[in-house]
Amino acid sequence: MKYKKRPAIVEAVQFNSNYSKNWKECHDFIGGFSGERNFIDETWREKNRSERTPCVSTGDGIKQLTNKDYIVKDEFGNFHIYKPDVFEKMYEVIEE
Numbered sequence: 001m002k003y004k005k006r007p008a009i010v011e012a013v014q015f016n017s018n019y020s021k022n023w024k025e026c027h028d029f030i031g032g033f034s035g036e037r038n039f040i041d042e043t044w045r046e047k048n049r050s051e052r053t054p055c056v057s058t059g060d061g062i063k064q065l066t067n068k069d070y071i072v073k074d075e076f077g078n079f080h081i082y083k084p085d086v087f088e089k090m091y092e093v094i095e096e
Contacts, residue, residue, distance in 0.1 A: 008074065008075045009075070009094065010072050010073060010074050010075065010091065011029070011072070011073045012070050012071060012072045012073070012087070012091065013025055013026055013029045013070070013071050014068060014069070014070050014071075014084070015054070015065045015066075015067065015068065015069045015070070015071060016067065016068065017054075017065075017066070017067040018067065023054070026054065026065075026071060029071060029073070030056060030071060030073075030079060056071055056079055056081060057079065058078070058079050058080055058081060059078050059079075059080075063081045065081065068083075068084050069081050069082065069083060069084070070082045070083075070084065070087040072087070072091075
C-alpha cells in the first residue's frame with residue numbers, strides 16, 4: 001500500500017553563524033539556552049576552544065548546527081535540522 005504525507009504547516013528559522021543577532025533569533029525560536037528539550041547548547045569544540053558550537057535537541061538526539069542549516073519546529077512541537085538543499089525541496093514559504 002502507498003501513502004501520501006499530509007500537508008503540514010511548520011515554523012522554521014535559518015541559522016547564520018556569521019551574524020550574532022541570528023544566534024538570538026535561533027535562541028528565542030527554540031525557547032532558550034536551557035530546558036528539558038528545547039535549547040542551543042553553546043559547547044566548546046575540542047580542537048578550537050575559541051569557537052562556539054550551537055546544538056539543538058531533536059527527537060534524534062542533540063544535533064550540531066552548521067552555517068545555513070534550518071531549524072524546523074513541526075506540528076507537534078518537535079525540532080528537526082535540515083541542510084538548505086533538503087529544506088528547500090521539502091518546504092515552501094506561505095503567505096500569512
